[in-house]
Amino acid sequence: MSKKAVMVFSGGQDSTTCLIQALPLYDEVHCITFDYGQRHVAEIEVAQKLAKQLGATVHKVMDVSLLNVLAISSLTRDNIPVPTVNSSGESLPSTFVPGRNILFLTLAAIYAYQVKAETVITGVCETDFSGYPDCRDEFVKALNQALKLGMEYDVRLDTPLMWLNKAETWALADYHGQLELVREQTLTCYNGIIGTGCGECDACNLRARGLNDYLQNKTTVMQSLKHKLQLK
Numbered sequence: 001m002s003k004k005a006v007m008v009f010s011g012g013q014d015s016t017t018c019l020i021q022a023l024p025l026y027d028e029v030h031c032i033t034f035d036y037g038q039r040h041v042a043e044i045e046v047a048q049k050l051a052k053q054l055g056a057t058v059h060k061v062m063d064v065s066l067l068n069v070l071a072i073s074s075l076t077r078d079n080i081p082v083p084t085v086n087s088s089g090e091s092l093p094s095t096f097v098p099g100r101n102i103l104f105l106t107l108a109a110i111y112a113y114q115v116k117a118e119t120v121i122t123g124v125c126e127t128d129f130s131g132y133p134d135c136r137d138e139f140v141k142a143l144n145q146a147l148k149l150g151m152e153y154d155v156r157l158d159t160p161l162m163w164l165n166k167a168e169t170w171a172l173a174d175y176h177g178q179l180e181l182v183r184e185q186t187l188t189c190y191n192g193i194i195g196t197g198c199g200e201c202d203a204c205n206l207r208a209r210g211l212n213d214y215l216q217n218k219t220t221v222m223q224s225l226k227h228k229l230q231l232k
Helices: 013-022 042-054 066-070 100-115 137-151 166-175 179-185 202-216 218-229
Strands: 004-008 028-035 058-063 119-121 156-158
Touching (some): 013 042, 013 166, 028 100, 042 179, 100 119, 137 156
Parallel strands (some): 004 028, 004 119, 119 156
């Protein structure tokens, strides 16, 4: 029986790194990109290109535009500005889309049930995150248990980046020989600019700071990554 995984795939740094990591580990990797009327359609186009380029078994774009109606966020509304560096303060940033990961992971698990995949992979991370409650390990574990109970199916929500900082995520791409691809072809920027991005939004700042940390401390960061993920 073939080993299958379903990947929640946005074409950003984190999910692309997860895809690179997963491809050698599974016989089939099915990528799902969710179209929720996000600010930039480029996100979907980048995901389609990268999934094909990297060799995903299947790539599906699923329409979840209902989320756009329900969830008001700067990622779903053009008239709400995206936060610049340190502009969010202590409250949830305007880029938080309430319920997004609840919906995405639930739909991905339903798809996994249909194709008999044992694992759903997502690039959420608690270490270097923007304060989103649906990126926390506690949330993922709770949802995983609910999905198992609700479907009577032993699906596993896998979060390979959960305890990595951004420098270590860059190191993981480099470990697999794909640092330049992730650096130049992924889309993380809230303003929809591929690669290094706009350089002003929170997402670009976090990405650039992590890359600089990695490039300045390659040996130390790589050792830390290998220890955390038990890589050789």
